[in-house]
Amino acid sequence: MTHTDRKVRIWGRPLLYTSYAQDMALFDTRAKKLWCGGLVLFALALSQVLVDHTLELLATALVAAIGAIGLNLVTGYAGQVSLGHAFFLAIGAYTAAALSGDPAGRTLGFGVTNLLIWLPAAGLVAALAGVLVAPLATRLRGLYLAIVTLGLVFLGEHVFKEWDDLTGGPGVGRPAAAPELFGWRLDRPGPLGSREQQLYLLVLVVLVVFAVGARNLARSRIGRGFAAIRDRDIAAEVMGVPLTRYKVLAFGVSSFYAGCAGALLYTVSGGYFEAGSFSLLLSVQYIAMVLIGGVATVSGSIAGALFITLLSPVTRELPALLPFISGDSTQTPNVFQVETVLYGLLIIVFLVFEPRGLFGLWLRVRTYWKSWPFSY
Amino acid sequence: MIETLVRGLGNGSVYALLALGFVIIYKATRVISFAQPAFMIAGAVAVSYLAELTGFYLAVLCAALLVAGIALVIERIAIRPMVGRPVFVIAIISLGIDVVVRVVANGFIGTDVRQVGDPWGFSLVTVAGVAVQQRWIAMFLTAAVLVGLLFLFFRHTRYGLAMRAAAYDQETALAQGVSVGMVFALSWGLAGGLAAIAGTFVGTGQGVDQLTWIIALKALPAIIVGGLDSLGGAVLGGLAIGVVESLAQSYQGEVAPWLGQNFAVVTPYAVMLVVLLVRPYGLFGTPEVERV
Numbered sequence: 001m002t003h004t005d006r007k008v009r010i011w012g013r014p015l016l017y018t019s020y021a022q023d024m025a026l027f028d029t030r031a032k033k034l035w036c037g038g039l040v041l042f043a044l045a046l047s048q049v050l051v052d053h054t055l056e057l058l059a060t061a062l063v064a065a066i067g068a069i070g071l072n073l074v075t076g077y078a079g080q081v082s083l084g085h086a087f088f089l090a091i092g093a094y095t096a097a098a099l100s101g102d103p104a105g106r107t108l109g110f111g112v113t114n115l116l117i118w119l120p121a122a123g124l125v126a127a128l129a130g131v132l133v134a135p136l137a138t139r140l141r142g143l144y145l146a147i148v149t150l151g152l153v154f155l156g157e158h159v160f161k162e163w164d165d166l167t168g169g170p171g172v173g174r175p176a177a178a179p180e181l182f183g184w185r186l187d188r189p190g191p192l193g194s195r196e197q198q199l200y201l202l203v204l205v206v207l208v209v210f211a212v213g214a215r216n217l218a219r220s221r222i223g224r225g226f227a228a229i230r231d232r233d234i235a236a237e238v239m240g241v242p243l244t245r246y247k248v249l250a251f252g253v254s255s256f257y258a259g260c261a262g263a264l265l266y267t268v269s270g271g272y273f274e275a276g277s278f279s280l281l282l283s284v285q286y287i288a289m290v291l292i293g294g295v296a297t298v299s300g301s302i303a304g305a306l307f308i309t310l311l312s313p314v315t316r317e318l319p320a321l322l323p324f325i326s327g328d329s330t331q332t333p334n335v336f337q338v339e340t341v342l343y344g345l346l347i348i349v350f351l352v353f354e355p356r357g358l359f360g361l362w363l364r365v366r367t368y369w370k371s372w373p374f375s376y
Numbered sequence: 377m378i379e380t381l382v383r384g385l386g387n388g389s390v391y392a393l394l395a396l397g398f399v400i401i402y403k404a405t406r407v408i409s410f411a412q413p414a415f416m417i418a419g420a421v422a423v424s425y426l427a428e429l430t431g432f433y434l435a436v437l438c439a440a441l442l443v444a445g446i447a448l449v450i451e452r453i454a455i456r457p458m459v460g461r462p463v464f465v466i467a468i469i470s471l472g473i474d475v476v477v478r479v480v481a482n483g484f485i486g487t488d489v490r491q492v493g494d495p496w497g498f499s500l501v502t503v504a505g506v507a508v509q510q511r512w513i514a515m516f517l518t519a520a521v522l523v524g525l526l527f528l529f530f531r532h533t534r535y536g537l538a539m540r541a542a543a544y545d546q547e548t549a550l551a552q553g554v555s556v557g558m559v560f561a562l563s564w565g566l567a568g569g570l571a572a573i574a575g576t577f578v579g580t581g582q583g584v585d586q587l588t589w590i591i592a593l594k595a596l597p598a599i600i601v602g603g604l605d606s607l608g609g610a611v612l613g614g615l616a617i618g619v620v621e622s623l624a625q626s627y628q629g630e631v632a633p634w635l636g637q638n639f640a641v642v643t644p645y646a647v648m649l650v651v652l653l654v655r656p657y658g659l660f661g662t663p664e665v666e667r668v
Contacts, residue, residue, distance in 0.1 A: 143407075146467065151644075151645035151648050155642050155645050158639065161636075287468060287471070341475070344473065347469065352458065
């Protein structure tokens with residue numbers, strides 16, 4: 001017992017673990033630690049290199065990554081299929097927008113513009129909604145749950161379309177939450193650069209916090225409980241995992257992530273949003289992020305979110321390359337149709353050929369080089 | 377009141393046809409196919425083009441066969457390789473199929489409303505002193521005939537027996553010489569054909585546009601209310617959902633205006649939530665027995 005607790009690192013043998021704590025560490029190899037640090041530095045450096053328009057796109061993708069990590073926690077780690085992610089995103093977005101909104105404005109507002117208040121509040125309200133939905137999850141399994149969460153999206157969409165005071169009504173919309181930190185408006189040019197640069201840095205910081213949080217949750221006792229429930233819930237219960245509590249927890253945490261992502265999403269992109277945005281298509285996009293990125297991986301969620309979010313600006317460029325595709329939404333092969341078809345096809349292709357997603361592709365590459373010159 | 381009920385039964389029978397498609401696929405493959413809305417739209421679009429050439433009735437038949445064919449091909453390409461994989465994965469694949477097929481079908485609709493060329497339109501007929509739209513009656517009768525034929529098919533033919541056997545236990549059915557692959561294909565084909573016919577009826581009167589597909593998702597509450605694996609439950613669930621929705625459309629504005637206008641559109645989902653809280657496996661579904 002005692003000698004296995006000694007933490008010994010032998011140079012050149014990164015996979016030799018001499019203690020359980022090493023095996024379960026956040027960064028279990030030195031390479032992983034270095035690369036993660038390098039990636040974060042690279043992402044920070046990007047804010048000084050890229051033009052504002054690209055930074056805004058990247059910031060949107062990073063917010064989507066927060067939401068995707070949330071969905072991955074409940075669907076990937078805990079195995080509870082949720083098609084209702086758009087609903088929780090909406091709750092977060094409206095909580096934040098209402099809290100920070102102008103009290104004298106056309107839509108509901110309380111004038112609390114401090115980011116440190118409305119961001120956690122958005123997450124908490126969404127988490128509360130998640131916990132309220134969770135009793136359904138504990139009674140239902142598999143596809144029944146998927147359909148119920150799908151119903152949630154439709155009911156939510158109805159409520160948001162009708163509640164004009166809060167949402168500004170369909171087709172009109174309302175301004176998103178204003179990011180302010182003790183009097184420092186992040187959405188206006190300031191000490192850290194332009195609006196886009198500041199928002200990008202804000203989102204990057206939030207994403208790193210949330211990603212590390214999710215990774216830590218996944219490697220803890222709770223994360224192992226989630227995995228046990230995903231693999232076989234009855235077996236998990238027999239082994240002493242409290243099923244109800246863990247399912248409620250999974251939905252709560254996932255909704256918290258979704259709420260925070262929803263709160264930031266429209267602040268970063270455009271600053272204005274509308275009740276019709278939170279449709280089934282948004283849920284499908286998040287499902288696509290999780291599946292294309294990699295089920296039950298945090299890095300995969302981020303990769304998937306970047307991939308799916310950056311897909312649409314890339315398809316917008318298609319008419320220049322392929323003249324038969326029109327950029328006008330009234331003509332028939334147009335970029336919006338191509339984009340939607342790509343979502344669908346990518347989901348199918350990844351599930352059939354590489355169920356582990358982009359993360360799986362990375363594993364293949366890694367294994368190839370690790371075992372080179374052997375093919376296994 | 378009577379008109380409301382008839383409208384509900386008419387719409388409900390369309391939901392019932394769609395719900396039957398879901399249940400047939402679910403019984404055969406244990407998967408809910410989210411591709412049904414796309415097949416429904418494909419059917420309606422096919423009819424709207426074919427009706428100009430062949431007349432309405434022949435067009436419906438051709439469209440049903442065409443969509444069944446498309447469903448067969450898709451099943452062979454995208455679903456069959458996934459046999460034995462988790463049901464969630466297959467369900468999500470069907471979601472992907474839905475997105476792809478629907479965008480293509482919607483491309484054929486364009487920005488306008490397309491008429492399916494039905495002989496009924498909005499014209500009325502007087503039955504026992506009450507004026508009701510002919511199309512509701514046509515929907516109800518067609519659905520009744522199709523449901524009757526389906527039940528005969530399952531009860532009295534070799535293929536129906538094979539499908540029931542495979543639904544009961546795939547491995548045992550395989551051991552008895554039932555081609556389970558054929559059952560999968562047949563279930564997708566049947567569901568596709570039913571969806572196409574349902575789509576045509578959705579399009580009667582008001583025509584089809586880019587957003588018509590959402591109607592097909594109302595069959596999901598119907599199957600949940602009825603129970604995922606019960607054919608009779610699907611029919612009753614579909615009719616019930618149709619009637620409740622129709623009642624809400626007529627009376628919710630007076631009785632409960634605080635629910636907001638257009639609440640009728642989401643009543644199916646509200647009904648579903650209530651039913652599930654009381655009975656987690658629907659009204660007629662069999663509870664899953666878990667073996668550890």
